Amino acid sequence: MPVPTERTCAATGGAATAPPPFARGPVLLLAGLTALLLVLISGRYGYLSDELYFIAAGKHHLDWGYMDQQPLVPLLAAAIDSAAPGSLLALRSPAALIAAFGIAGTALLARELGADRRAQVIAAAACALSPWLLLSGHWLAAATVEPAQWLAVLWPVARWVRLHRAGIRRDRLLLLAGAVAAVGVQTKFQIVLLCAALLLGVLIAGPRELLRRPALWAGAALAAVAAVPALVWQVGHGWPAVDMAGVVGGENDRLLLPPAVLLYAGPVVGAALCCFGTWCLLRDEQLRHVRFLGWAVLLLTAFHLLAAGRPNYLSGLYGLVFAAGAIGFRQRATARWSWVVWPAFAVSAVVPLALLPITPLPVAARHPQLASYSRMYETGWPELTRTVADAYRSLPPEQRERTAIVAETYHLAAALDVLGPAAGLPPVHSPNRGYWFFGAPPDGATELLYVGAAEPLAPYFAESAAVAQVRTGSLVNLAQGVSVRHYSGPAQPWSRLWPRIRTG
Structure with a gap:
């Protein structure tokens, strides 16, 4: 006996024939x-x-x-x-x-x-x-x-x-x-x-x-x-x-x-x-x-x-x-x-x-309540990259060779990892979420540019100084106000420090 098909069932008026x-x-x-x-x-x-x-x-x-x-x-x-x-x-x-x-x-x-x-x-x-x-x-x-x-x-x-x-x-x-x-x-x-x-x-x-x-x-x-x-x-x-x-x-x-x-x-x-x-x-x-x-x-x-x-x-x-x-x-x-x-x-x-990001950015800047998600998460990355690149270039050449860049969050790290190479930045690291698994800076990195609002690394370095702060005008976003700090004199190598500073 042949197996019924949708077409034959529809032709014979089956109980559940072809859909509308x-x-x-x-x-x-x-x-x-x-x-x-x-x-x-x-x-x-x-x-x-x-x-x-x-x-x-x-x-x-x-x-x-x-x-x-x-x-x-x-x-x-x-x-x-x-x-x-x-x-x-x-x-x-x-x-x-x-x-x-x-x-x-x-x-x-x-x-x-x-x-x-x-x-x-x-x-x-x-x-x-x-x-x-x-x-x-x-x-x-x-x-x-x-x-x-x-x-x-x-x-x-x-x-x-x-x-x-x-x-x-x-x-x-x-x-x-x-x-x-x-x-x-x-x-x-x-x-x-x-x-x-x-x-x-x-x-x-x-x-x-x-x-x-x-x-x-x-x-x-x-x-x-x-x-x-x-x-x-x-x-x-x-x-x-x-x-x-x-x-x-x-x-x-x-x-x-x-x-x-x-x-x-x-x-x-x-x-x-x-x-x-x-x-x-x-x-x-x-x-x-x-x-x-x-x-x-x-x-x-x-x-x-x-x-x-x-x-x-x-x-x-x-x-x-x-x-x-x-x-x-x-x-x-x-x-x-x-x-x-x-x-x-x-x-x-x-x-x-x-x-949706339909509102022009000058209007969004004057009215922060509009298009909040797109404005917060889609803007500020070029300014962030320029600020960190300027701070990196301001270091003496011999220091730059020993400098690692670590970002507080995966948002900041990813922006610098993608946009940073064109500005002359080295690979970026972060202890935040999935980025922590990408690995620590090399132990030979004795200088650090830390990009973030928080300053959790101060106890692990002998010296630190604020060198820059990201400005995106009046536009509020994740990058706005983020600071860049220069750390030197690590108390322990990165291979030992990295597991201790992981963040969720």
Whole structure:
């Protein structure tokens, strides 16, 4: 007996036939316009501090693992910067395409769940106006890639369930999900939590036939094998990822996680669809066959509440809950209430657009409350580099040969590591987070230029003096006010000092 296909089931009127038509025109237009906006503003301010970190890690310290992420994004950032040095357009174009993929992928996931064309557009528009998803589409970072990877796991799983209901076996979809997870573990291990939550959700709510498919476990094995190099690196370095989890937990308040997740989703439409979409996944009869997805949302939220995770750790679920919420809204909205949709989207656009680096820098300097994230993390790096380079050149030549540069934070170190060589600076070190693993200055470095606001090294040197301070005008950012100090006469060599000054 031949195995049923989607086409034959549709022709015979099967129980779960082909999904509703894809809203190709409006969805692709929305995705294209979003990508175009992100490309147009790609060079508006400057590098994000994390982008500098990824470039420095990939170009100067490429490894199988890092304290706070895995090698995929550093490798990609370094490759792009090598091909087009200093080009923000080249560096950020992949991020714009990933953002567009997320918008279209959200609509496709909604379609697999049974959304009609209008519900698909609502879900896609909510994705486009999520403050976090839109802002992260402006730069190349692990936080940019992760939501797209989660979506690329959820879509084949949802499609497998729909086809399974129609009696169609399409197990290669499970292999596809496993292959995406194998790529995802090269970005961050967070995708493992998604896969675990999906499996637990299926165990709770079904369809348990999914757990009996060999392709599922073959995909899981593929992801596990892909994770081996990073796991070996973690073991060899004392599991710094666990230390990083402690750092993150110390930075975040558990009670603030739910409101922050809703704010990142969107102050009006996004937050409403987050709450309503989760409810629909758990209670709506039309979505009963994917109830395991609702359980996955609950499990992941509970985990990050207990672990005090960052709000963006749940951003990979936005496409799913937006899709479910749009379906529920379309089921219940009468003509009388349908008119509120587009005004709500118009109001929701204010916050995400305000976060993008659209405001001219002179205006941002006069109004520090505007575009705070971009202004804080994307400006000030040229001034920092010039200040440190001037201080370095002011040293006598014989001192420069014995001088190391150490920065207080990885933000400062990465900026100097990427921008410093053109200004004549040597490699930069930092005891902060993942940069500590890049290594200490050589023991022969008896002079030190320390770049930072704090002065933790004074007890370890005989002499110190302030030599410069970074000025970025009236523009407030991470570099503003950072001091440069000259230390000499170390009490012990760097190989002994480095383990004592590590910071989280």
